Amino acid sequence: MSELNDLYQEVILDHNKNPRNFRPIENADKYADGNNPLCGDKLKVFATLDGDTVTDVSFTGSGCAISKASASIMTQTLKGKTIADAERLFDQFHRMVTGKLDIESEENELGKLRIFAGVLEFPARVKCASLSWHTINAALHGEEEVSTE
Ligand code: ZN
DSSP, X not given: OHHHHHHHHHHHHHHHHSOTTBSOOTTOSEEEEEEEXXXXXXXXXXXXXXXXXXXXXXXXXXXXXXXXXXXXXXXXXXXXXXXXXXXXXXXXXXXXXXXXXXXXXXXXXXXXXXXXXXXGGOHHHHHHHHHHHHHHHHHHTTOOEEEXX
C-alpha cells in the first residue's frame, strides 16, 4: 500500500499543477456544475458526444488538489469511452472510494484510477475525489447541477 501512496502523492501533485483537459468546451453537448460545499470545490464539466461515445471531455473550476487531480484523470479516462463505460467506471470508482469494492480481489477496470483508493482513509476527502465523477454522471444524464451534500 505504501507504494500506492507514494504514487498517489506524485500523481496528485502533477495533475494539480498541470491539470489535463482544463478548459471549457464551446457548444458542449453536455455540461454540469458540481459543488462540494464541505471542502469548497466547484467544478464544471463539459462533454461532447458522437452518438453514445464521449469524443471530448473537459473541466474548469477551482478546488483542492484531490478534486482537481481526480477531475483531470477522469477526463483522460473517459475520452473515447461510451456512456455505458462511463457509468460502469463511475460505479466502480464510487464503490472503491467508499470501501465497497476491493480493488485487489474484485474485477474492475479502474486502472490508473486505483491510486484514489487511498482517500478511503480520509472520509472528508472521498467527496473531493468523487465530485468530478458525480458531476459528469449528472451531465450525461441531462442534469446541470449536482452537490455532494
Ligand atoms: Zn476538496
